Amino acid sequence: MQIRATQRNRLQEKYGPWAVVTGASSGIGREIASRLSEAGLNLVLIARRQELLDELVADLVARNGIETHVVCADLATSAGTAAAILSSQNVDIGLFVAAAGFGTAGSFLRSDLAKECEMLDVNCRSLLALTLHFGQRFSEQGRGGMIVMSSLVGRQGVPYSAHYAATKAYVQSLAEGLHVELKPRGVDVLASAPGPVNSGFAARSGMRMGAALTPADVASETLDALGRRMTVVPGALSKILTYSLAPLPRPVRARVMGRIMRGMTKHLDETVFADTTIANESRESTEIRPDVADRLREIRSKSA
Secondary structure, eight states: OOOOHHHHHHHHHHHOSEEEEESTTSHHHHHHHHHHHHTTOEEEEEESOHHHHHHHHHHHHHHHOOOEEEEEOOTTSHHHHHHHHHTTTTSOEEEEEEOOOOOOOSOGGGOOHHHHHHHHIIIIIHHHHHHHHHHHHHHHHTOEEEEEEOOGGGGSOOTTSHHHHHHHHHHHHHHHHHHHHHGGGTEEEEEEOOSOBSSHHHHHHTOOOSSOBOHHHHHHHHHHHTTTOSEEOOSHHHHHHHHHHTTSOHHHHHHHHHHHHHHHHHHHHHHHHHHHHHHHHHHHHHTSOHHHHHHHHHHHHHHO
């Protein structure tokens, strides 16, 4: 789907001539970058995977003749965030798109702390640093826009994806506050809050998704809403879920979302349980005294 002429003109006039896009190598970030290039905006593209960035740049330059700067950086680190900020110092930026992020899913009690902290750094800490930097910069120049990726899960607590949902609640709240605070300074802030999206997210989080949006669906509605709304909910399914849950008390919404998420993540806990059982039985046969192993089996059989 090509960008419309009216959208092209609006993006150029309000948010050009350069845009910064994080998470640009795949999924929603890549699709937004592609659409911005079609609108004639030059791009600073930030992601972790150099080869994918190089492929994207070759395609966008060949199709649309734009200028690009590429930054290979891990936003889970302070150095990566600093590199993202420094990369745009010498160009006229009018738009910042924060599409970098990832999620975790499954039983919270089986979470890996290092991975959860990495997610917190990418989804929240780095986002804070970048929105502060570009918010200050855009306020000084009296114009600009910022798009941050929230989620349907950020509207309430979500069992079996509790920490990921909490990071998206942070994103949603930050965007809503900045939307009101920065509007008088000429800065447009938008939260895009889709439901399930067919991208690399599901593979990294381990979730099994049924019906899902495409990155193109999300990118199109998100860019249409920039400067016009506080939050956009791309896709019909996302809208149905969001607005059907909205009238319910938060505890009820959390339970409903928990049932949905459990269906997408149950296999994760089953796999972990099976692996743990096999590992335990192996350790009992090779490392633990027979009487202790017998006692462990007795306890497990009673608890079952």
